[in-house]
Amino acid sequence: xxxxxxxxxxxxxxxxxxxxxxxxxxxxxxxxxxxxxxxxxxxxxxxxxxxxxxxxxxxxxxxxxxxxxxxxxxxxxxxxxxxxxxxxxxxxxxxxxxxxxxxxxxxxxxxxxxxxxxxxxxxxxxxxxxxxxxxxxxxxxxxxxxxxxxxxxxxxxxxxxxxxxxxxxxxxxxxxxxxxxxxxxxxxxxxxxxxxxxxxxxxxxxxxxxxxxxxxxxxxxxxxxxxxxxxxxxxxxxxxxxxx
Numbered sequence: 001x002x003x004x005x006x007x008x009x010x011x012x013x014x015x016x017x018x019x020x021x022x023x024x025x026x027x028x029x030x031x032x033x034x035x036x037x038x039x040x041x042x043x044x045x046x047x048x049x050x051x052x053x054x055x056x057x058x059x060x061x062x063x064x065x066x067x068x069x070x071x072x073x074x075x076x077x078x079x080x081x082x083x084x085x086x087x088x089x090x091x092x093x094x095x096x097x098x099x100x101x102x103x104x105x106x107x108x109x110x111x112x113x114x115x116x117x118x119x120x121x122x123x124x125x126x127x128x129x130x131x132x133x134x135x136x137x138x139x140x141x142x143x144x145x146x147x148x149x150x151x152x153x154x155x156x157x158x159x160x161x162x163x164x165x166x167x168x169x170x171x172x173x174x175x176x177x178x179x180x181x182x183x184x185x186x187x188x189x190x191x192x193x194x195x196x197x198x199x200x201x202x203x204x205x206x207x208x209x210x211x212x213x214x215x216x217x218x219x220x221x222x223x224x225x226x227x228x229x230x231x232x233x234x235x236x237x238x239x240x241x242x243x244x
Contacts, residue, residue: 040070048079056087067099074103078110085117093117108134112144119151127151142172146181153185161185176206180215187219195219210239 047062063080067073081096094117100110115130128151134144149164165182168175183198196219202212217232236243 036070037073040066040073040076043069044073044076044079047076047083051083056083059083060087067096071099072103074100074107074110077103078107078113081110081113081117085113085120090117090120094121106137108137108141108144111137112141112147115147115151119147124151124155128155140171142168142175142178145171146175146178149178149185150181153181153188158185158189162189174205176202176209176212179205180209180212183212183219184215187215187222192219192222196223208239210236210243213239214243 043062043066047059047066050056050062051059060080060083063076063083066076067080070076077096077100081093081100084090084093084096094114097110097114097117100107101114104110111130112134115127115134118124118127118130128148131144131148131151134141135148138144145164145168149161149168152158152161152164162182162185165178165185168178169182172178179198179202183195183202186192186195186198196216199212199216199219202209203216206212213232213236217229217236220226220229220232233243
């Protein structure tokens, strides 16, 4: 449309005013979002502090409040799920991790934690699916290879389990639990001497690993060394009475 100079001088301020008005709701929405995240962050930090102070009920209350204020707060959903899982509320934890993943489908922490929650429910198929997704997103994550190996071992897939556990240790040789699990897998496959070597190495790195002492006892029994096996079982029970 052609406008003469006089008309243009009258219309332009009106158009500018309309343009300003169209941006105003956006700016107000952004301001509200920032305020919500700020308030949610306060509850998030308080929830984590309460959990460190051994108050899981208070922590859950604060983290729940955090995601109510800001439902897009992915880290708060994940942390809420972590505490729910540790407190045995696996169904709620799975819901929380699912919320975090829906917001950020590549959030490996939430996917890994979801795998742990499914493992806690003995849903090994779904747990395996999730941890494989973690490895696809971050192949360097040693903990994911360890979890994958453990899940495969629980499904009696010992050869691939051994490979995953060895990969975990290749990426992080300090993963004592992965070495214990590898020793247990080797023992299940009949490689008794190799199993003993791996488990003894665990005890060099962590002499207070009850699981390593127990697995060493099992391996020594199969080797026929019952005297040393009894000593290993005794150490395991001292460290963890539930092994009796």
